[in-house]
Every structure is written in C-alpha cells, then in structure tokens.
Amino acid sequence: MSSLVSFLLLWGLTLGPVTEAAVFVETRPSLSAESESLLEPWANVMLTCQAHLPTLVFQLFKDGVSQELVQLDSPAIKHQFLLTGGTQGLYRCSAGLGRGWTQLSNLMEVTGPKSLPRPRLSAEPVSWITPGLNVTLVCHGGLQGVTFLLRREGDEEFLEVAKAREGVEAAFPVHQAGTYSCSYRTPATGTPSEPSAAVTIKELAPPPPPVLRPQRDYTGILHPGDSPTLLCVAPLSGVDFQLRRGGKELLVPSSSSSPDRVFFHLTALALGDSGPYTCRYRLRDQQDAWSGDSTPVELTLSDEKLPPPRLSAEPAGRSPEPGTLVRLRCQAPLVGLRFALVREDEGGRRVRSLLSPAGAEAQFELRSVSVADSANYSCVYVDPEPPFSGSAPSARVELRVPGPPPRPRLRALWSGPVTPGRDAVLRCEGHLPDVTVELLRVGDTEAAHLDRISATQSSTDLVLTYVGPQHAGNYSCRYRSWWPNRFESDLSDPVELLVAGH
Structure with a gap:
C-alpha cells in the first residue's frame, strides 16, 4: 500500500549536562501511516505503531488523549490501527515495556485532502561546513513515495529534488553556506506543502573549538607528582584530538568512551606544569585543518613551602545577608603572584577563581550571595616564575548564608490556548546554576x-x-540542590495553561 496520508514527524530533544560515558537503548516506538487507495487517500488510513521489542499491548493517542488500547494474544513487534472518518489530528502511540510503557512515539499529524503539514528540516551531523566535512540536510516529511524539494534563501535558481529515504525523508548533501528550507509534494496533487522552518548552514574555517575541562577529582589544589585527567569534547564524532600547553603539542596517554571525546591522562606533574592547557581537533582526512583552541584550563600546583597567606571577608561575619556582595581578600608577603580561591564543602575542595594582581593582595568577589555560596573558603598563592613554589593554604573563612535561595520566575513561551497534541514550553528563569529545576x-x-x-x-x-x-x-517552577549544599527555592508565581476547545 502507498502512504498518501499527510503527516508530520517531530523529534524530541533531551537536555542535560555532558556526561563522560553514556549507554542509551532506544525503546521509543515509531508511528507511520498508509492509505488503501490512491484515489481516496484519506478514506481509510492505517497507522502502524512499530516497537523495538515484542510486546502484548499497544496504545494509540489523538490530540493528547488515549483513543484505543489493544491487548494481543501473542507478542508482536508492531500493530496497525485503522482510522475511518474524522481522522484529522495529532497522533502518537506507545507500546508495553515490562510492567510499564515506552515513551510516546514521534508525533504524526493527519490532515485533510486540501492541506499538507509542514516538514521538518535538520542538519547532520552539525549545522556548519568546513573543508573535508560532509554535511547533510534531512527533510522529514513523513509520506512514503513523495518528492522532496530543497531551496536556498535568496537563490532563485537553486532547487534540489530528491525521493524519500526509507520512505519518509530525503537527504541533501550541502556544499555551500546559506539558509535552507524544504517542502514535499505527493504524486496525487503535485502541490508542494508549506516550507519547513529554515535551517542556516554556516561556513567555518577553522571549525569551532572543543570544550576542555578537568575531571572532578582534579579541580582543587594539586601537588607535585599528581596525575590529573583532562576531558576534551568536540561538537562532532570521529575526529583526531590534540592536547597543547603554551601552544606546543603534548604527547600524553589518552583514552576514549565515545567518538566525540577523549581523556588526556597527565602523569606526575611537576611545579611549572600548571598550564595553560588547550585542546583542538581535526577531521581525519584533513591533516592541517585544526579547529580553534578550546578555552584554556589552568591547574594550580603548590608544594606548600611558602608561608600561608591571610584571608579575610568584607563585610566581616559568618552570615552575610542574602543578595549582598562579599569580598574575600587574600594577602601574601610578596608581589607578582598567582592567587587561587578554594571552596571547601561536602563535595570536596575545588578552585573557584584565579587572580594575578599587581600588588600583594587579591580581591575575590562573591556577588549576590545566597545559600548556595555557603562553604568554607581558603586561598593559596603560587610563584609563576622558577622555581614555581607555592604556599600552604590560608586559615579558612566560613560563610553560612541563610536561605531560602532567590525565587525563580516562570513564563509561557506561547500565546493563547495551546492546540491539543502540541507541546507547551515554559521557561523557568532566575534560578541558581548547577541545580535541579522542577515544573x-x-x-x-x-x-x-x-x-x-x-x-x-x-x-x-x-x-x-x-x-x-x-x-x-x-x-509553577522551583529549583533545589541535594549536593554539595541542600536547599530548595520557593515556588514561582503561577502561569495558567488553557487547552483550545476545552
């Protein structure tokens, strides 16, 4: 059967911090459609829910509401739902998984014979081009057997045409920068759909820089002989990495947990090995086309042979008022030094800030303090000139800022009632970094x-x-932290969500 039902595939995104290793098993089913007749493509529509594992149960949803629950006699990898009359809407499906359910499938929009939903255009693997990198624009239209059209904004002569890849999408190689959109047409009508949202492809030379950071165990003050690890993450997979210090390549042992990152294992650091460290990458067939350098990472090493500095807080006192500015002054007996402010809490000791003042005093500022700044603070200094010796840590200064933390704000990223079956996005603003945000x-x-x-x-x-x-x-939204300080904000002012037609 040919699939001539109009629908749109939308893919979800998952946000979260970069992890050093991840294992992902796909369980989300896919939803597709077929029509019994080319002459009456919307008369009898068959929706196929395709699972990844055999299951006994399938469920179909329309406009955010369950429509049909099917219990099979024997496990199956897919099930077909027949739609007859009044089929227009936004559909998803789910499949049984253990004692629960999988995630909802991709969104599929079924429309009438006089309209076609917009396709979605995405760039793979990245939205920029550089010599040696093959970038592809994929137009997700959802209809089997349709013809896809790719256009570049401002270029009336540019038009690429392709048949569907795997029935529901087409891939277009991209060789020029520009802003692109795609559409599709069916053999029955020949009229193109509305164009997709635009995707801009940039030309970058050199490629954008990677991200370099030390592993958590090595974010504090290091000592001679320590062997820290630096993690370098690129914006795409399958590249060659290089670690540099002061503009020179370092040949150190390395390992990898996935194709877009590498761990550089520094061994037995000596005084003077503080950095700055940077990393970069190149495509494997472009030997001289290196990316830009990452933001530098500096390691603080001290042999603790120099006398400790003196640390004081302004305003003085253990419990500053929330929202105020606290200055931490670190005083040393010499000038021309590098100072490090160290935070100590349940998570360990880590360098919070580095300064190189002209005189013998470094002034660290904690702006608009909150309960999240509650910790013990100390400072050290190191001599940036040979023999690169460093001080013992200062006496600790304890700060305990009373809570609760600042209240967040919530706002809707839509206007008016939400169409049933669409997503509603709310933005929680004004919360502290490195917390868990809840709706x-x-x-x-x-x-x-x-x-x-x-x-x-x-x-x-x-x-x-x-x-x-x-x-x-x-x-409403709120945020909380379980580590290293335990706190929870008050709820934001509420935002009302109205659903169209209800």
Whole structure:
C-alpha cells in the first residue's frame, strides 16, 4: 500500500549536562501511516505503531488523549490501527515495556485532502561546513513515495529534488553556506506543502573549538607528582584530538568512551606544569585543518613551602545577608603572584577563581550571595616564575548564608490556548546554576513533578509533551540542590495553561 496520508514527524530533544560515558537503548516506538487507495487517500488510513521489542499491548493517542488500547494474544513487534472518518489530528502511540510503557512515539499529524503539514528540516551531523566535512540536510516529511524539494534563501535558481529515504525523508548533501528550507509534494496533487522552518548552514574555517575541562577529582589544589585527567569534547564524532600547553603539542596517554571525546591522562606533574592547557581537533582526512583552541584550563600546583597567606571577608561575619556582595581578600608577603580561591564543602575542595594582581593582595568577589555560596573558603598563592613554589593554604573563612535561595520566575513561551497534541514550553528563569529545576502543577503533590531538568545555567526550558485537556491548569517552577549544599527555592508565581476547545 502507498502512504498518501499527510503527516508530520517531530523529534524530541533531551537536555542535560555532558556526561563522560553514556549507554542509551532506544525503546521509543515509531508511528507511520498508509492509505488503501490512491484515489481516496484519506478514506481509510492505517497507522502502524512499530516497537523495538515484542510486546502484548499497544496504545494509540489523538490530540493528547488515549483513543484505543489493544491487548494481543501473542507478542508482536508492531500493530496497525485503522482510522475511518474524522481522522484529522495529532497522533502518537506507545507500546508495553515490562510492567510499564515506552515513551510516546514521534508525533504524526493527519490532515485533510486540501492541506499538507509542514516538514521538518535538520542538519547532520552539525549545522556548519568546513573543508573535508560532509554535511547533510534531512527533510522529514513523513509520506512514503513523495518528492522532496530543497531551496536556498535568496537563490532563485537553486532547487534540489530528491525521493524519500526509507520512505519518509530525503537527504541533501550541502556544499555551500546559506539558509535552507524544504517542502514535499505527493504524486496525487503535485502541490508542494508549506516550507519547513529554515535551517542556516554556516561556513567555518577553522571549525569551532572543543570544550576542555578537568575531571572532578582534579579541580582543587594539586601537588607535585599528581596525575590529573583532562576531558576534551568536540561538537562532532570521529575526529583526531590534540592536547597543547603554551601552544606546543603534548604527547600524553589518552583514552576514549565515545567518538566525540577523549581523556588526556597527565602523569606526575611537576611545579611549572600548571598550564595553560588547550585542546583542538581535526577531521581525519584533513591533516592541517585544526579547529580553534578550546578555552584554556589552568591547574594550580603548590608544594606548600611558602608561608600561608591571610584571608579575610568584607563585610566581616559568618552570615552575610542574602543578595549582598562579599569580598574575600587574600594577602601574601610578596608581589607578582598567582592567587587561587578554594571552596571547601561536602563535595570536596575545588578552585573557584584565579587572580594575578599587581600588588600583594587579591580581591575575590562573591556577588549576590545566597545559600548556595555557603562553604568554607581558603586561598593559596603560587610563584609563576622558577622555581614555581607555592604556599600552604590560608586559615579558612566560613560563610553560612541563610536561605531560602532567590525565587525563580516562570513564563509561557506561547500565546493563547495551546492546540491539543502540541507541546507547551515554559521557561523557568532566575534560578541558581548547577541545580535541579522542577515544573509542578498547582495543587499536585510534591512527587507529581511534570518535568525535571539538571540545569547548569540560570534559565531552563521545561516541556509539557503532547498537551491534552488533562493538562489545563496553573503551573509553577522551583529549583533545589541535594549536593554539595541542600536547599530548595520557593515556588514561582503561577502561569495558567488553557487547552483550545476545552
């Protein structure tokens, strides 16, 4: 059977911090459609829910609401749902997994004979080109047997045409920078769909830099003989990496947990090996086309042979008022030194900031302090000139800022009632970094959070997936931390979500 039902495949995104190793097993089913007749493609529509593992149960949803639950006599890898009459809507499916359910499938939009949903255009593996890198634009249209059209903005003569890849999408190699969009047409109508949202491809030479950071165990003050590890992460896979110090390549042992990253294992550091360290990468068939250098990483090494500095807080006192500025002054007996402010809490000791003042005193600032800044602080200094000796740590200064932390703000990234079956995105702003952000519906229990994200920045988008009438209500966000300091913010002011037609 030919698939002539109009629908749109939308793919979800998962946000979270970069992990050093990850194992992912795909369980999300896929949803596709077929029509019995080319002459009446919308009369009898068959939706196929394709699972990854055999299961006894399948469920179909329309516009955010369950439509049909099927219990099979024997395990199957897929099931077909027949739609007849009143089929227009946004569909997903799920399959049984153990005692529960898989994630919802891709979103599939079924429309009438006079309209075609917009396709989605995405870039693989990245949205930029550079010599030696093959970039592909993939147009996800969802219909088997359709013809896809790719256009570049501002170029009336540019038009690429391709047949569907694996029935529902087409791939276009990209060799020029520009802003692209795609559409598709069916053999029955010949009229193209509305164009996709635009995707901009940039030309970058050199390629963008990677990210370099030390492993958590090596973020504090190091001593001669320590062997820290640095992690370098590139924006794409299958590249060659290089570690550098002061612009020169370092040949050190390395290992990898995935194709887009490498661990550089430094061995038996000596005084003077503080850095700065950078990493870069190149495509494997482009020997001289190195990326830009990563942001430098500096390691602080001290042999603790020099006398300790003196650390003091301004304003003085153990419990500064939330939201105030606290200055931590580190005083040494010499000038021309490198100072490090060290934070010590349940998570260990780590360098918070580095300064190289002209005089013998470094002034570290903690702006708008909150309960998250509660910790013990000390400082050390090192001589950046040979023999590169360093000091013992200063006496600790304890700060205990009373809570709660600042209250976040929540706002809706839509206007008016939400169309059933679409996603609703709410932005939680003003929270502290390195916390867990939660979305809750007003009146629900503490455990009934609707979205939860580990956030490294002070603004986070929280998503209500596949909204139905059951999602109508008022929502608030909050954030919390279990480590190294335990705290929880008050709830934000509520935002109301209305569902169209309900």
